[in-house]
Amino acid sequence: MKIRVLLAKPGLDGHDRGIKIIARALRDAGMEVIYTGLRQTPKMIVKTALEESVDVIGLSILSGAHLELLMEIMKELKRKELKEVMVVAGGIIPEEDIPLLEKAGIRAVFGPGSTTKEIIEFIQKDFP
Amino acid sequence: MENPGEYPFTRGIYPLMYKKQLWTMRQYAGFSSAEESNQRYLYLLRQGQTGLSIAFDLPTQIGYDSNHPLARAEVGKVGVPIDTLKDMEILFQGIPLDQASTSMTINATAPILLAMYIALAKKNKVPSEKLRGTVQNDILKEYVARGTYIFPIKPSVRLATDLIEYCSRYLPQWNTASISGYHMREAGCSAVQEVAFTLANGIAYVQAALDKGLDVDVFAQRLSFFFASHTNFLEEVAKFRAARRLWAKIMKERFKAKDDRSCMLRFHAQTCGHTLTREQPLNNISRITLQALAAVLGGAQSLHTNSYDEAYATPSEEAVTIALRTQQIIARETGIIDYPDALGGSYSLESLTDSLGEQAQKYIAKIDEMGGAASAIENGFIQREIQESSYNAQKEIEEKKKIVVGLNEFQSPYQKIGRLTKVDSGAREKQIKLLLQIKKERNQQKTKLALNHLKAVAETNENTMPAFIECAENYATIGEICNVLRKFFGEYKENCWKEGAGNG
Numbered sequence: 001m002k003i004r005v006l007l008a009k010p011g012l013d014g015h016d017r018g019i020k021i022i023a024r025a026l027r028d029a030g031m032e033v034i035y036t037g038l039r040q041t042p043k044m045i046v047k048t049a050l051e052e053s054v055d056v057i058g059l060s061i062l063s064g065a066h067l068e069l070l071m072e073i074m075k076e077l078k079r080k081e082l083k084e085v086m087v088v089a090g091g092i093i094p095e096e097d098i099p100l101l102e103k104a105g106i107r108a109v110f111g112p113g114s115t116t117k118e119i120i121e122f123i124q125k126d127f128p
Numbered sequence: 129m130e131n132p133g134e135y136p137f138t139r140g141i142y143p144l145m146y147k148k149q150l151w152t153m154r155q156y157a158g159f160s161s162a163e164e165s166n167q168r169y170l171y172l173l174r175q176g177q178t179g180l181s182i183a184f185d186l187p188t189q190i191g192y193d194s195n196h197p198l199a200r201a202e203v204g205k206v207g208v209p210i211d212t213l214k215d216m217e218i219l220f221q222g223i224p225l226d227q228a229s230t231s232m233t234i235n236a237t238a239p240i241l242l243a244m245y246i247a248l249a250k251k252n253k254v255p256s257e258k259l260r261g262t263v264q265n266d267i268l269k270e271y272v273a274r275g276t277y278i279f280p281i282k283p284s285v286r287l288a289t290d291l292i293e294y295c296s297r298y299l300p301q302w303n304t305a306s307i308s309g310y311h312m313r314e315a316g317c318s319a320v321q322e323v324a325f326t327l328a329n330g331i332a333y334v335q336a337a338l339d340k341g342l343d344v345d346v347f348a349q350r351l352s353f354f355f356a357s358h359t360n361f362l363e364e365v366a367k368f369r370a371a372r373r374l375w376a377k378i379m380k381e382r383f384k385a386k387d388d389r390s391c392m393l394r395f396h397a398q399t400c401g402h403t404l405t406r407e408q409p410l411n412n413i414s415r416i417t418l419q420a421l422a423a424v425l426g427g428a429q430s431l432h433t434n435s436y437d438e439a440y441a442t443p444s445e446e447a448v449t450i451a452l453r454t455q456q457i458i459a460r461e462t463g464i465i466d467y468p469d470a471l472g473g474s475y476s477l478e479s480l481t482d483s484l485g486e487q488a489q490k491y492i493a494k495i496d497e498m499g500g501a502a503s504a505i506e507n508g509f510i511q512r513e514i515q516e517s518s519y520n521a522q523k524e525i526e527e528k529k530k531i532v533v534g535l536n537e538f539q540s541p542y543q544k545i546g547r548l549t550k551v552d553s554g555a556r557e558k559q560i561k562l563l564l565q566i567k568k569e570r571n572q573q574k575t576k577l578a579l580n581h582l583k584a585v586a587e588t589n590e591n592t593m594p595a596f597i598e599c600a601e602n603y604a605t606i607g608e609i610c611n612v613l614r615k616f617f618g619e620y621k622e623n624c625w626k627e628g629a630g631n632g
Contacts, residue, residue: 017316021519024515024519063206
């Protein structure tokens with residue numbers, strides 16, 4: 001079975017260079033990738049995750065709105081009992097915010113300079 | 129070869145360049161509320177600065193009120209929130225609008241923000257002919273990079289052109305567009321693509337204005353440009369020269385401009401955020417310095433230098449100051465400003481300038497064949513080209529075909545960075561309170577009439593600017609104004625992809 005990944009841009013941020021590179025790299029690594037495009041609310045993202053029954057959700061934010069939006073997505077996932085889904089994040093996320101995000105259940109935060117290889121390996125490790 | 133200041137301006141648009149006047153050091157910065165921004169502007173004006181640069185938050189850029197569900201988390205994050213004219217009144221309190229030059233980074237909602245500015249000037253009894261400044265007003269690149277579009281392409285270009293037309297009549301000193309390659313470069317395109325896609329967008333605006341019956345020599349000199357200054361030093365200097373030469377020829381040969389000023393490509397430059405690394409962050413100061421130097425040797429009219437900590441967070445005060453000092457060092461210590469187009473005549477630079485220009489021209493011809501920039505965006509050509517370049521650039525770094533110091537070579541143990549900026553989240557509640565208060569206190573009947581009038585005008589071919597001004601004067605909110613247009617124009621939906629469908 002292929003690993004199914006949902007990639008999403010929560011909020012109004014339009015920086016999509018990173019997420020589009022990840023989309024292509026994950027697909028080239030044999031995963032099934034769904035990319036939502038810009039301007040997604042937490043509810044929209046979780047709804048798509050449910051409908052597409054994905055294994056992984058990758059979220060990208062560079063506008064500084066990450067804490068509020070990512071927390072909301074984690075809450076919404078809990079509410080819909082999607083606890084099994086692996087959630088990772090990327091973008092401009094200050095280091096001091098990472099422990100908070102990890103506590104909320106985000107498995108990893110990939111900042112600038114991360115390679116597509118390390119992201120692919122991180123995901124594959126969970127789905128042997 | 130021609131001298132600096134002579135057509136086609138390869139060597140610069142003025143004979144003496146910085147010997148006569150330095151470039152403007154224009155640092156773009158956002159503050160989370162109108163009061164805070166106002167304090168900052170008053171401080172800068174006291175320091176002798178006359179150019180203000182306004183960053184708006186994303187809800188303002190995308191036409192949502194601060195209490196809209198999609199807006200909530202973003203209010204005040206990357207700039208100042210503007211819901212109604214009231215916020216503009218606070219933003220410019222104590223600032224003489226006939227003396228300031230105000231640059232607004234705003235696109236989809238540019239006509240609305242400019243309408244608010246005009247309404248404010250009217251209230252302060254400043255005649256519109258005296259207003260000076262710039263709106264970015266380059267909607268085409270928003271569909272390709274940056275992403276703050278609202279409506280479909282065609283009505284958006286109409287709104288942009290309405291603004292150009294209105295200003296050519298009533299705000300003769302206003303720069304009506306800053307046609308931007310910067311964001312496309314940041315999204316991953318090459319130097320050649322940056323020149324080609326930017327000038328292709330410029331051609332689309334000029335054509336749209338001509339189609340409205342405007343005189344090229346009236347509006348073209350108010351168009352300006354905005355480019356990135358990247359790391360490949362000589363290529364960047366050549367890029368600015370090639371862009372200037374190409375645009376001059378396009379204006380003269382294709383659009384029959386008679387006035388030399390219509391052919392001059394004036395540009396703002398910014399160093400590249402994307403080239404900054406998290407690893408060994410102080411190295412970024414060297415990168416920014418070299419990029420800034422390329423912009424100056426390329427003949428920029430104004431320059432923003434990035435801050436070294438941008439891969440971590442919104443820049444700190446200290447980092448912003450170093451960025452500004454970098455420009456001052458180049459201007460005051462290096463002696464470069466005494467020589468217009470100092471590198472001109474070098475074989476490498478001249479041949480690079482020629483070849484970049486020729487390659488960009490071929491791209492533009494290809495875009496022309498597709499029916500112009502709007503069609504090339506609609507069919508996804510420009511987006512695909514950019515994604516291809518950005519994916520390849522990433523692969524080159526990961527495969528070490530391209531070296532980035534500290535990232536994939538010459539690594540050293542991780543250094544933590546201190547003093548990061550935090551955005552105050554209390555600002556949002558205050559902003560929403562003010563919005564609700566204004567909505568309660570305004571003359572509802574008049575607001576409603578103004579919004580209805582806008583709807584009526586939108587349905588015709590009439591210029592929309594007067595109707596936007598009427599809405600602004602009657603304290604219609606940015607969300608209300610955009611909703612009128614959303615209903616009539618519809619909204620642009622990005623073409624996204626699912627498993628192998630291609631691109632977004």
